[in-house]
Amino acid sequence: AQSVSQHNHHVILSEAASLELGCNYSYGGTVNLFWYVQYPGQHLQLLLKYFSGDPLVKGIKGFEAEFIKSKFSFNLRKPSVQWSDTAEYFCAVNARDTGTASKLTFGTGTRLQVTL
Amino acid sequence: SQTIHQWPATLVQPVGSPLSLECTVEGTSNPNLYWYRQAAGRGLQLLFYSVGIGQISSEVPQNLSASRPQDRQFILSSKKLLLSDSGFYLCAWSAWGLAGGETQYFGPGTRLLVL
Numbered sequence: 001a002q003s004v005s006q007h008n009h010h011v012i013l014s015e016a017a018s019l020e021l022g023c024n025y026s027y028g029g030t031v032n033l034f035w036y037v038q039y040p041g042q043h044l045q046l047l048l049k050y051f052s053g054d055p056l057v058k059g060i061k062g063f064e065a066e067f068i069k070s071k072f073s074f075n076l077r078k079p080s081v082q083w084s085d086t087a088e089y090f091c092a093v094n095a096r097d098t099g100t101a102s103k104l105t106f107g108t109g110t111r112l113q114v115t116l
Numbered sequence: 117s118q119t120i121h122q123w124p125a126t127l128v129q130p131v132g133s134p135l136s137l138e139c140t141v142e143g144t145s146n147p148n149l150y151w152y153r154q155a156a157g158r159g160l161q162l163l164f165y166s167v168g169i170g171q172i173s174s175e176v177p178q179n180l181s182a183s184r185p186q187d188r189q190f191i192l193s194s195k196k197l198l199l200s201d202s203g204f205y206l207c208a209w210s211a212w213g214l215a216g217g218e219t220q221y222f223g224p225g226t227r228l229l230v231l
Contacts, residue, residue, distance in 0.1 A: 004159070032217045044160075044206065044222040051217035090159060094218075101148050101167050102210050102218035103175070106159035 002027035004093050006107035013081050014115050021076040021110050023065075023091030030096040033074040034104070035065055039087040047089070050074065061085070086114045118143035120223040122207050128229045135180075135194040137226050139207030142188065147209040149190040150220060151182055154204040166190060202230045 005024045013019060025031065035047040048059025055067040065076045074091060091107040119142045129135060141147055148167050152160040162175045164182035172182050179198050183191045190207055204227050208220040 006159075034219070036222075043224050046219060046221065049217065049219060092160075096217075101150075101165045101173070102220060103162055103165060104150075104160070104220060105162075106152075108157070108159040 002031070002093050002095055002105045004091055004105050004107040006089075006091055006110050008110045009108070010111045010113070012113045012115065015083055016080050017114075019076070019078040019081045019085070019112070021089055021091075021112070023074045023076065023107060025072050025074070025091075025093045025105075027072075027093065027095055031093050032096055032102070033065070033067060034092040034094075035059065035063070035074070035076050036090045036092060036106075037087045038090070038109075044090070047076070081112075081114050083114045083116055085112060087112055118209070118211070118221065120207060120209055120221060122205075122223040122226050124226060125224065126227045126229075128231060129197050131199055131230055132196050135192070135197050135201070135228070137192040137205055137207075137228075139190040139192075139223055140188055141190075141209045144188070144209065144211065146187060147211065148218070149184065150208040150210070151190065151192050152206045152208065152222075154206065154225075156203070160206060164192070197230045199230050202228055204228075 003026045007022045033050040037047045038044045050057045050067045058064045088109045090109045092104045094102045150165045151163040154160045166184045206225045207223040210218045210220045
């Protein structure tokens with residue numbers, strides 16, 4: 001079974017600082033990778049995803065993530081955070097050979113707090 | 117466009133009482149449907165998924181059950197709630213994209229407190 005680790009549980013940044021949130025997974029096969037975000041009081045939303053191709057993927061709101069297969073990592077980055085990026089961020093993985101359903105395994109999440 | 121609804125939004129129930137949480141999806145047909153639970157300070161844990169009417173797969177043994185009586189309706193139930201059933205329950209549906217992968221989209225969730 002796969003597992004996902006998000007090492008940063010709580011991150012506090014000032015506006016305009018750069019962001020990198022770590023995500024590592026363990027699974028020997030081919031995976032699809034996702035970052036979801038949950039803003040205060042809102043639904044869990046998809047930020048970006050990687051299925052195949054260019055390992056550097058761009059998502060909404062200026063976020064990007066890089067899949068490094070050799071490191072089993074899919075770190076999330078943003079060059080300059082805004083106060084509105086305050087939210088909880090979840091990394092998720094599903095094994096591509098799970099048949100007819102996509103069973104996501106989530107990390108425990110990283111709470112990002114951006115201060116003015 | 118597709119939308120996903122969950123109700124109720126919040127629920128406070130006594131230990132031993134029954135539970136029924138409902139999830140419905142609009143704007144798509146024959147979606148895969150999922151139930152997750154998020155306990156405080158933890159990530160989301162997949163509880164059940166369904167690839168079609170009447171087809172339910174359970175990921176973890178527990179006090180809960182799921183049913184899919186209609187194509188776009190997914191119900192999470194319990195006959196007798198336990199304190200440990202407290203948490204945030206999220207329903208999701210999934211769609212296959214042009215890139216060949218499946219993406220899940222989440223509902224607003226139900227916060228359940230068992231006292």
